[in-house]
Amino acid sequence: MRSDAQFNRLRILEAAAEVLAAPGDTTLKSIARRAGVGQGTLYRHFPTRESLVLEVYGEEVDELVTAVPALLSTLRPPLALRAWLERLLSVGTRTPEFADAMSGATGMLTKECRQAYRPLLDALAALLDANKAAGTIVPGTTADDMLLLLGPLWRVGADDEACARSGRLFDVLMRGLCPSGDTWEVTPGQ
Template sequence: MRSDALSNRLRILEAAAEVLAGPGDTSLKSIARRAGVGQGTLYRHFPSRECLVLQVYGEEVEELVTAVPGLLTTLSPQHGLCAWLRRLLYVGRCAPEFAEAMRGAGGVLTEPCREAYRPLLDALSALVDANAAAGTIAAGTTAEDVLTLLGPLWRISADGGDQDRDRETRLFEVLMRGLCPGAGPADQ
C-alpha cells in the first residue's frame, strides 16, 4: 500500500474511533470529514460501515478469535459456544456500533464485507463445527445462522438497566437451550 493510502487509512480509523466513541453524528460522512478525506477515499478503504466498525474494534475481534482454541480445550463444545457468545454479546452491549455491525453478519454479504467478518465467522464456525461433531447442535447449523439468531438480543437496550439485562439473559438462555440443549446456566 502506498504511504499516502496507508496514511489515509490510519486517519480514517483514528477518526472513526473518536466519532464512534462520542455522542452525536456517527455517519460515514462525519467520519470522512473528521479524517480529512473525501467519502470516496473512505469507501475505497472500507466499502461499508460494517467493515470500518469491525476494523475499529479490531482488538475486541482479535480477543474473540483467539479465545476459541482455549474454549475448545477447556470446555465442552456446547459450553465453549455459550461462553463465546456471551462474550460477543458483552462486547456488543459495551459498543453499540459493534453490535449494529454484527447484526448484518448473518445476512447476505458482499465479498469485501465477508472478508471483514471472516475472522469472527471462522471462529464461530469452529465452535459450531465442534458442536456438530459432538452431536450437540443441529446438523447443518452455520455461524451465520447463529449470528442471525443472536441479532435480536443486541436490540435490547444496554441503557435500559437491570430489567433489560435480565431480559437479555433470559432470552440468551432460551437461545442456547434451542441451539445446544444442556448448555444452560446451571451447567456452566
Template sequence: MRSDARSNRLRILEAATEVLALPGDTSLKSIARRAGVGQGTLYRHFPTRESLVLEVYGEEVEGLVTAVPALLDTLRPPLALRAWLGHLLRLGWCTPEFAEAMRSVTDTPTQACRQACEPLLDALSALVEANRATGAIEPGTTADDVLLLIGPLWRVGANEAEHMRAARLFDMLLRGLCPSGAAHATAAAEGATSAG
C-alpha cells in the same frame, strides 16, 4: 502501501474511533470529514461501513478469534460456545456500532461485508462444528444461523432489568440451540452470561 495512503488510513481509523465513541452523527461522511479526507478516499480503504467498524474494534475481534482454541481445550463444546457468545454479546451491548455491523452479516450482506466479518464467522463456525461433532447441536446448524438468533438480543435495552431479561433469553436460546449439551449451565458457574 504508499506512505500517503498509509497516513490516510490511520487518520480514517483515528477519526472513526473518535466519532463512534460519541453520540450523534456517526455516518461515514462525518468520519471522512473528521479525518480530513474525501469520501472516495475512505471507500478505497474501507468499502463498507462494516469493514471500517470491525477494523476500529480489531483488538476485540482478534481476542474473540484467538479465544476459540483455548475455550475448546478447557470447556465442553456447548459451554465453550456459551462463553464465546456471551463475550460477543457483551461487546455488542457496549459498542452498538459493532452489533449493527454484525447484524448486517445476517441481513442482506454484501461480499465486502462478509469478508470483513470472515474471521469472526470462521471462529464461530469452529465452535459450531465442535458442538456438531459431539451431537450437542442440531445437524445443519451454521454460524450464520447462530448469528441470526443472537441478533435480537443486541437490541435489548441497556438498564439492569433489561440485561437480566437478556441473560434469561440467552439461556433460553442456548437451551434450544444445544439441548443435549447442558448449555444452560448457570451464568455464575461459567461466567458467560449477562452484560455485567
C-alpha cells in the same frame, strides 16, 4: 501501501473511533469529514461501513477469534460456544455500532464485506463444528443463523433490568440450540 495512503487509513480509523464512541452523527460522511479526507478515500480503504466498524473494534475481534482454541480445550463444546457467545454479546451490548455491523453479517454480502466478517464467522464455525461433532447442537445450525438469532439480544438494552432480560432470553436460545441441557452454567474445568 504508499505512505500517504497508510496515513489516510490511520486518520480514518482514528476519526471513526472518535465518532463511533460519541453519541450523534456516526455516518461515514461525518467520519470522512473528521478524518479530513473525501468519501472516496474512505471507501477505497473501507468499502463498507461494516468493514470500517470491524476494523475499529479490531482488538475485540482479535480477542474473540483467539479465544476459541482455549475455550475448546478447557470446556465441553456447548459450554465453549456459550462462553464465546456471551463475550460476543457483551461486546455488542457495550458498542452498538459493533452490534449493528454484526447484524449485517447475515445478509447478502459482497465479497469485500464478507471478508471483513471472515475471522469472526470462522471462529464461530469452529465452535459450531465442535458441537456438531459432539452431537450437542441442533443439526444444520450455521454461523449465519447464530448471528441472526443474536441480533435482537443486542437491542434489549444495557441497564440492569434489560441485562437480566437479555440473560433470560440467551438461556432460552442456548436451550433451543443445545437441548442436551449442559449449556446453562459455565464453571472452570468443564
